Structures are given as structure tokens and as C-alpha cells.
């Protein structure tokens with residue numbers, strides 16, 4: 067897939083004020099589904115959500131299934147009514163300027179809903195019509211090229227693969243060339259190779275200046291792709307920071323030593339570290355980089371006379387942060403959704 071950027075419009079934005087510092091500002095947002103005198107209290111899907119998405123960022127909204135990600139996205143897309151709070155998109159308030167808010171955002175929903183009997187070119191044209199993009203300003207071919215579908219422009223959508231449909235959905239969301247693009251779980255159920263392609267494409271969009279918000283329950287995805295991450299669980303934002311700050315926050319690293327000979331126990335010079343013998347020749351040391359320098363550990367290993375044949379460091383990843391944060395927020399609570407998100411770190415392909 068080419069990462070050709072879709073050039074931005076200016077007609078739409080020409081007479082608007084200078085670009086906002088935040089592409090999206092959400093304050094005190096609540097959503098309760100259902101509820102009423104007969105049906106009970108309803109489902110609180112979002113609880114006092116505050117979120118600022120800086121212009122130009124590639125922002126990840128990370129959380130397990132049922133956390134409220136789609137609800138948040140769908141409120142921004144005006145597909146779901148909020149219960150309370152304010153949402154501003156590109157400085158347009160959802161309540162006071164719903165049309166301006168809609169013009170500033172393109173949303174790729176979680177479900178692939180593409181009419182199989184249209185071609186990609188027809189679908190984009192229809193979408194452009196819906197958004198009132200005049201014929202002469204439509205850039206159907208340019209957008210299709212950008213998502214790597216130029217050669218399928220006139221093929222029936224039903225003949226497209228899942229990955230192609232996903233890209234077609236992205237193309238649809240881009241026809242009115244919004245400054246903010248929102249992707250709801252863009253790579254859920256997508257194979258690894260295509261996921262890499264989609265990431266590349268999304269990075270390209272961000273580099274070209276589009277503010278991108280994506281939701282994911284793939285921790286690795288948020289970590290690799292996003293410069294800022296908000297973590298949402300049970301409708302509440304429990305952390306929001308730059309990706310590197312979130313990773314730093316945990317301040318925990320692990321070192322694994324493989325030794326040439328069996329170790330009878332934890333060598334005395336290493337006893338003051340948090341050490342664990344994981345096998346006869348495998349020693350794990352946990353430490354806090356802010357308190358312990360790796361040099362101290364290596365010196366102690368030398369003193370202990372260990373014959374090391376291999377050494378690996380394990381960095382904390384978002385999974386640990388996520389578990390730590392949610393454990394803090396819901397101490398002692400058993401949570402099947404969280405358990406479902408605890409899966410191997412390589413080749414995450416589990417779909418919720």
C-alpha cells in the first residue's frame with residue numbers, strides 16, 4: 067500500500083480561524099445506555115471522560131472489550147447521543163455546531179459495512195455526495211491510490227478481500243478530507259502483514275498532518291503506532307500520557323541471565339536484588355532503572371563469578387502498565403474482560 071498522503075483541502079477550512087491546538091476536546095462526558103423507571107439504572111458506558119487530543123498527534127485509545135471505546139467514537143461521529151458533557155471537534159461544539167463538527171471528522175467504524183454491489187469508485191462518489199463535496203473537488207482516484215485500491219476502483223466491493231474492504235472504509239472516511247480521522251479498531255481480526263501495511267498508511271496520514279485517533283485492544287499496536295495513549299476501562303479514562311511517559315511510569319525492568327553451569331541457588335552477591343531462579347541455568351533479576359544502575363548489577367554478577375552465556379533485558383510493555391493501572395483502579399475485582407486481554411505478546415491475533 068502506498069503511503070501517499072491525501073492532500074488537504076483548503077476550501078473547507080479557508081475561512082475558518084487558525085488551527086486549534088487540540089483537534090478534539092472532551093470534557094465531563096457521560097453516556098448511559100437505556101435505563102428508565104421500568105428498565106432500571108441503565109448501563110454507564112462512559113463516566114466523566116475528559117480527553118484532549120493534540121492536533122497532529124497519533125492518539126491511541128486503548129482498552130479491553132466493553133471499555134467504552136466505540137461509544138466514545140460514536141458520540142464524536144454523532145451516531146450516538148451523549149448523556150452529558152461537551153465535545154469539541156476542531157473547535158466546533160457538537161451541540162452548537164454539529165455540522166462543522168461533522169465536517170471536521172472522518173470515522174471508520176468497527177464494523178465493515180460496505181454495500182457489496184457498488185464499486186469502490188461509486189462508493190466514494192456516493193459518500194462525497196453525502197458530505198456535499200462538489201464534483202470538481204472530488205478526488206476519488208487520488209484517495210483510492212492512497213489506500214492502494216486504484217486498480218480495484220471499478221471492481222464490485224464484494225470481490226474485495228477483508229483487508230481491501232478495511233482500506234475502502236478508510237477511503238470513505240477521507241472523502242471530505244477531514245483534519246481528524248478516527249479509526250475504531252482498524253486492525254481487529256486483520257492478519258499481521260496487512261496490519262503492518264495499515265500501520266504504515268496511518269503513519270503516513272499522521273505525518274502528512276492529519277490528526278489520527280484510533281482505538282485498539284492490541285497493546286502492541288498502541289505502543290508501536292501512537293505517540294500518545296489514553297487507557298480506558300469500565301468507561302473511565304485511567305491514564306493519558308505520551309507513550310514513552312507511560313512506559314517510564316512503571317519503572318521496572320527485568321534482566322535474564324543464562325549461565326554455562328547449573329546454579330545451586332541465588333549467588334550471595336545478587337541476593338540484594340530481586341532475584342529469581344527460573345531454571346537451573348536461568349536467573350531473573352528485577353530492578354527499577356530509576357534506583358539501580360545496570361552497571362551495579364553487572365558488577366555483582368562478576369563478583370558472583372557467574373559464567374554468563376546469554377543475557378536479555380525485558381522492557382515493560384503496555385500490558386504491564388495496563389494491568390497495573392487497572393488493578394489499582396479495581397483492586398480485588400475479578401474482570402473477565404481484562405483476563406481476555408492478557409495474551410501472548412507476540413503476534414497478538416486474538417479478537418474480542
Ligand SMILES: Nc1ncnc2c1ncn2[C@@H]1O[C@H](COP(=O)(O)OP(=O)(O)O)[C@@H](O)[C@H]1O
Pocket residue numbers: 099100109110111129130131132133134135136137138
Ligand atoms: N446500544 C447499546 N445499548 C446498550 N448498551 C450498550 C450499547 N452499546 C454498547 N453498550 C455497552 O456499553 C459498554 C461499552 O461498549 P463499547 O463502547 O462498545 O465498548 P468497546 O468499544 O470498548 O468494546 C459495554 O458494556 C456495552 O455492552
Ligand SMILES: [Mg+2]
Pocket residue numbers: 135136137176250251
Ligand atoms: Mg468497540
